[in-house]
Amino acid sequence: MSIVGQGIDRVDARLKVTGTATYSAEHKLPNMAYAVIVQSTIPKGRIAAVETAAAEAMPGVLAVLTHQNAPRLAKPHGSETKQGGGEQSKPDQKQSPPTPKLTLLQEDRVYYNGQPVALVVADTFERARDAARRVRLRYAAEPAQLDFSKAKQKLRRPEPQPERPSDTGRGNVERSLQRAATRVDLLYTTPMENHNPIEPHATIAQWEGDRLTLYDTTQNISGAQRTAALSFGLPPEQVRVVCPFVGGGFGSKGTTWSHVVLAAIAAKAVQRPVKLALDRTQMYGPVGARPLTEQRLVLGANAQGKLAAIRHDTISSTATLDDFTEPCTSVSRILYASESLQTSQRLATLDVGVPTYMRAPGEASGSFALESALDELAYRLKMDPVELRLANYAEKDPEKDIPWSSKSLRECYRAGAERFGWARRNPKPGSMRNGRTLVGWGMATATYPANRKGxxxxxxxxxxxxxxxxxxxxxxxxxxxxxxxxxxxxxxxxxxxxxxxxxxxxxxxxxxxxxxxxxxxxxxxxxxxxxxxxxxxxxxxxxxxxxxxxxxxxxxxxxxxxxxxxxxxxxxxxxxxxxxxxxxxxxxxxxxxxxxQGDEKKRFSMHAFGAVFVEVHIDPDVGTIHVPRVVGAYGIGRMMNAKTTHSQLMGGIVWGLGMGLMEKTEMDWRFGRAVNANLADYHVPVNADCGAIDIIVVDEEDKQINELGAKGVGEIGITGVAAAIANAVYHATGKRIRDLPITPDKVMV
The missing domain is CATH 3.30.365.10 (Aldehyde oxidase/xanthine dehydrogenase, molybdopterin binding domain)
Structure with a gap:
């Protein structure tokens, strides 16, 4: 019997449960020094003066590095590519997402609140941290753009990306909308959200002559190698990056951030290995976040629910330092058959840290808007939400006009609805109760591209x-x-x-x-x-x-x-x-x-699909929302390991609960700094927030994507969940909430 597919226990489980798995900050090197970042306290301007004497005089301090004395780099920003697109530097981007521009103590400019502006190195972490508090900087502050509504007045078109153009279209949307029997025109928003992996970012840098070794917590060792080599003007083979374990990444560790190169700068300056580990608060700003989005969905359909037109226009926040595009329209472009479609992506620039990839970037945010809009259309048509989706089932990729490599979405709808008991749903909002508790049932479609590289x-x-x-x-x-x-x-x-x-x-x-x-x-x-x-x-x-x-x-x-x-x-x-x-x-x-890769992506459109069904219980007096059960059914190609697949899909659903009900980076927009930069105030789901999560993996064979027939499962689980929750909340209360997260105050208004 094939070992592939079985629910084999993790081969690294013993190392992890006994604490012997070595994460990046846990490598032990002789004569190690410790670095602590000093962050800017203004969102925009210049450093006018730096006072380091008090810090330098403290016991154990080896160096205080600023833009005035830091070693000069071959590439001051580490990389000139843009995360959101643009020209790709050298051949390194074949395997890697582009690296954002970095802030590496090479200039006096401040681009966002929380930017690294100095680095203190000492013989112990405690001494480095204490000395960092004694570094004083004076700024020549400049007016900062921290108002999203004002930033929207100067929108920019993103630079084009392969597979993710800024604008797409087919058919004639305006004419189709005029002929539609029913139409909806709706606006949805999602907030800035921050990654919170258990393991914060950390790097240990060691120089041996002109060879550099980095012990870095990263999702991309080759990308870190290339960025470090570029920064110091070295051949890539003179940089080694080691990362045997990562304690969660979710996209934040997919690109190389400033602290990685700063650790190497510090190690070169003091001529000994240096460890630089970010604390939790330093992970809000310098290492990316999911950007704000505002999405307008216009749908037009005939009396039978057949979509005639889809228009999806997205504005997402980006940064002055570098661009990042949250590709929210990608789901709308492929998920449903429609005779006409038009999508656009625009950027609103804020003086904040550069946004980045966060679990299902674009698909998580975009599916919230699209799948909520489908539910609103279903109510306008007095049509079951599952039946509406089946009426618009895309038998082939409607954008590329090529067949799917495989697609089991019909079976996902059937299996999920049956397991959930969807047929017992009373469609009238507010009609289902458990005593005084309001009960709501909602559903949404899940999807994510089946990606592959060499x-x-x-x-x-x-x-x-x-x-x-x-x-x-x-x-x-x-x-x-x-x-x-x-x-x-x-x-x-x-x-x-x-x-x-x-x-x-x-x-x-x-x-x-x-x-x-x-x-x-x-x-x-x-x-x-x-x-x-x-x-x-x-x-x-x-x-x-x-x-x-x-x-x-x-x-x-x-x-x-x-x-x-x-x-x-x-x-x-x-x-x-x-x-x-x-x-x-x-x-x-x-x-x-x-x-x-061969030419399979030219011949087939490759995606995983699923259907998620959610039940919510809402206290009508105080508006608290509980999710007692979720059923998710997925077609993800050939399952490689039953246990890890279940774990990944369930983890995605849990994150979807957080996205729908809790997660929001609360910014003080006067100063551009997160005020809930910790796990006490940035709310993520815990066990008490999660009810039963029932995972179904339908049988699916895909001989096109690769010889194993395997699609990814890490990100599809979050897609559709926030929308299914919003749809369930409407079913329970009759109140449509289009702005995430859905908190009790919004339910009670």
């Missing part, structure tokens, strides 16, 4: 009969170690216990950023091919050995089973794989593989 892997069989497979990928807690071990063991024909997968080091074969739910779909095929190539080498070696029981057999005559090479015709003719290595001279037998 990746490499190497597999080796050692003389002791164990196999080691390596790829420079990452495990964000998603289960990469486990799934890749399963894939390799299956392909090799070896027991799981005899296979080790290693990742997280730029000395290993290159893999893409672990973002966009693409790691399994990208690295999995490379691991599979490397393991198959190693198995073929073992078979070729065994059949060529005159002393082997398999001598003279053809490659197709031999199977690999449980660590043995076995004749298919005569199972008594067999040899252990370890024996093949020993008889071949005792050196490891090694095979490399590179799994590249």
């Amino acid at each position: 990746a490499k892997a190497v597999a080796a069989l050692l003389p002791d009969g164990t196999a080691v497979v390596r790829s420079g990928s990452h495990d964000l807690g998603t289960g990469t170690y486990t799934v890749m071990t399963q894939i390799a063991a299956d392909a090799l024909g070896m027991p799981l216990s005899r296979v080790r997968f290693q990742l997280g080091d730029t000395t290993m074969p290159e893999a893409p950023v672990s973002g966009g739910s693409q790691t399994v779909a990208s690295v999995g095929p490379a691991v599979h091919q490397a393991a198959r190539a190693l198995r073929d080498k073992l078979i070729a070696t065994a059949t060529a050995d005159t002393a082997s029981p398999l001598h003279g057999l053809g490659a197709g005559d031999v199977d690999a089973v449980d660590g043995w090479l076995v004749s298919r015709a005569d199972p008594a003719r067999r040899v252990q794989m370890s024996t093949v290595v020993t008889r071949a001279g005792g050196q490891p037998i090694v095979a490399n593989a590179s799994a590249e």
Whole structure:
């Protein structure tokens, strides 16, 4: 039976539960120093004066670095590419999202409140932190743009991105809207939201001559390598990045931020290893966030609910320092069949930290608006929300006019509705109660692209009969170690216990950023091919050995089973794989593989799909909202591991609960600084907030995306959840809330 698909326990579980898994800030280097960032306290202006004498005089302080004395860099901003698009510098962006412009103590300008403006290095963390408090800066402040409504008066078109154009259209939207029997014209907003992984960002930098090693918490070791090399004018091979474990990333660790290069600057300045770990409050501003969005949805449909027109116009906030586009319209462009469609993306510039990718960037925010609007249209038409979606089911990609690689959304609607009991829903708002408690049922569609990039892997069989497979990928807690071990063991024909997968080091074969739910779909095929190539080498070696029981057999005559090479015709003719290595001279037998994309994306549109059903209970007196149960049904290609898949989908749903009901970065817009920059005040769901979460994975085969048939599952789980909650709240109360998060005060108004 195939190991792939089984609910195998995590192979790294013991390391994690015993505390021996080494995260970036936990690497121990001799003579380590510690750095603490000093942040700006104004949103815009220049540094007029710096007073460092008091800090420099403190015991243990090794250096106080500012724009006045920091080493000059080859590339002052680290990278000139833009996150939202633009020209890509060098060939490095093949595997990586563009790096935002960095603030690296190279100039006196202040671009946002919380920007790194000085760095204190000391022999202990406590001394560095204490000295950082004694650095004094005076500013020449300038008027800052911190009003989104005013920033909208000077909108900009984003630079074009592959797959994500700023404007799209088909058909004639205005004419279709004029003919529509029913139309809705609605405005939805989502707030700024911050990543809050358990592990904050941290980097340890060590120089050995002109070679740099970074122990960095990152979703993109190759991207960090290239950014550091670019900053210091080094060949990439002189920079090594190590990251065996990541304690959550969710997009915030997908790009390289200023603190990474600052740690290396500090290490060069004091000539010893330096650790720079951000505290929780420093993760609000310097390392990105989900931007504000304002989305206008106009839908027109005939009396039977068939969509004639979709218009989706999005404004999202960006930063003065660099651009980032939250591509909210991407869902509207592909999800439903409509004779005409028009979408636009525009940017409103604020003097804040550069926004960045956050779990399902664009799809999470965009699906809230689109799926809420579909629900509002369903009520106007007096039509069941599921039936409305089925009436507009897209049999092929309506934007590209090409077939789906696979699509099981009909089955997701059916299975989810049946498990939830949707047929028992009374459609009238406010009609369902449990005693005094208002009960609401809502649903929405979930979707996320099935992304893939090229990746490499190497597999080796050692003389002791164990196999080691390596790829420079990452495990964000998603289960990469486990799934890749399963894939390799299956392909090799070896027991799981005899296979080790290693990742997280730029000395290993290159893999893409672990973002966009693409790691399994990208690295999995490379691991599979490397393991198959190693198995073929073992078979070729065994059949060529005159002393082997398999001598003279053809490659197709031999199977690999449980660590043995076995004749298919005569199972008594067999040899252990370890024996093949020993008889071949005792050196490891090694095979490399590179799994590249073909032209499949030109021939097929590749997406995962799902349906999410939510029940809410609302106290009519105080407006509190509880979600006792959620049912999510998903078509995600071939499931690699039943446990980790369930965990990822459930985690996405939990985040969707947070997005719908709690998450908001509360900004003091007078000064452009987050006031809830901690886990006490920035609310995320805890166990008490989560009821039963029922996950269904429908059978789906996809032979187009990759040889494994695997799509990503990390991000689809959050999509649609906030809308399903909003739709359920309306069903319970008759109050339509279009501005996230949905808090008790909004329900009570």
